[in-house]
Amino acid sequence: MNKPEINYPSTNLANNALIPKPMKVIATNSAFGLDSKTAIFTNQTATGFEAVGQYLAEKINGQTNIVVPVNISSEEAVERIIFIEKSDALESTSPEAYQLYIKNDSIVLNARSAAGAFRGIQTLRQLIPETANDTLAEQPMWLIPTGKITDAPNFSYRGAMLDVARHFFTVEEVKKYIDLLAYYKYNVFHMHLSDDQGWRIEIKSWPKLTEVGAQTEVGGGAGGFYTQEEFKDLVAYAAERHIEIIPEIDMPGHTNAASLSYPFLNGNGKKLSVYTGTNVGFSTFDANKDEVYAFLDDVIREIAAISPSPYFHIGGDESHATKKRDYINFIQKVEPLVKKHGKTMVGWNEIAQANIDSSTVVHLWNEPHNALKAAENGSKVILSPASKAYLDMQYDTESIHGLHWAAYIPVPDAYNWNPETFVDGLPKESILGIEAPLWSETISNSAELEYLAFPRAIGYAELGWTAASQRNWEDYSKRLVQQVPFLKRHDVNFYRSKAVDWE
């Protein structure tokens, strides 16, 4: 059998291809041999650690076919151990901090919480080479470079959004995206669940929302929706990956599908019809009707009951058909409804025109002045500037999907900006983190989604996790190239940007 030190360039941990780039890496220039004599042992009292060990074993098996037992009682055949431990003795106070010590015969992952352990095992997964040292050997071994990694995220909120309203995406398609996001340490998945073209979540007290409002999408396709059971399944699936799902019901604009289902909601005075185009700004709820707020009370209550996230996103963008006075009144009436159901309100930057509570979170997409206004009022801000972070913006004029109303965003441009300085005068303490939204006017399946999201979503992962002082395009693009085996293995239809030397 080959000696671990021979023939494998990555025995130097410092030359790793990790994304997001960790805070600190010290290489010790040897290797841990992952093979069928390896076992995982985890903390068994703290919540979630054993599940993290099981997830790692499952992913190792998926890549290498070897079966790595978790917390077995007999250690007979075990020669090497991966320990996943709870520790409060980490430098960073982040619940997602972790420390990885890789030695010849053991790997010790220390984390404050299961979320930190989960982030740590993504690092470990990324260190497992694509091929074994000798595939013909009876006991093939995957050589993991030794050393120590100390890591913690720069931002506590690292999100991706998917618009399942313009085009519907199935539970399986959403799960595949969540799996890919988890590998790059995302922790939030924001679902844009309603828009003019479709309503995508079952509301038991208002069944026509899905009987009528879910039956269309952009281009006239069949649409679709998630039952509450399916939504709960998605929430649980994401939670196993330590990703929180934030539901969004967009209002008072972007509401044609809801008003089509229940015409009393409509406030634009026009005749309602199915909408399958891509214009915005023509629909509005009637902000002056008590029945509208009674309806919203039910909708928010039902979703809040199946959504463990502390946040509820009310959209609030592009309500061009709502009078300003009505818009402000509407936001100020919906905010207490969200609070009543135990959630913190999030809304796109327009909501800062209203007198919102300092606990409400403002989601910047196009109005830095409203993000600043909100921050001055004590609100936290999520950064998704359309010209930098919108995954649906085309790469260039030749892109086969996407739009370009905000910008063309080539792969280097998606990476080369600093969320901490993007809004002049916005203090870092006011920034919750960043999010990469993917609007779906031009995409309707996983392959199209992946064409726009990858590789840019990988760069946004690093913008959210890694401090600006540690980021550098040249270095990043080399690490990005090394994601290709992973992307291919998972059948990800990533865009081969000419700005990257794919080899």
Ligand code: ACM
């Ligand atoms: C948005 O792009 N209308 C938030």
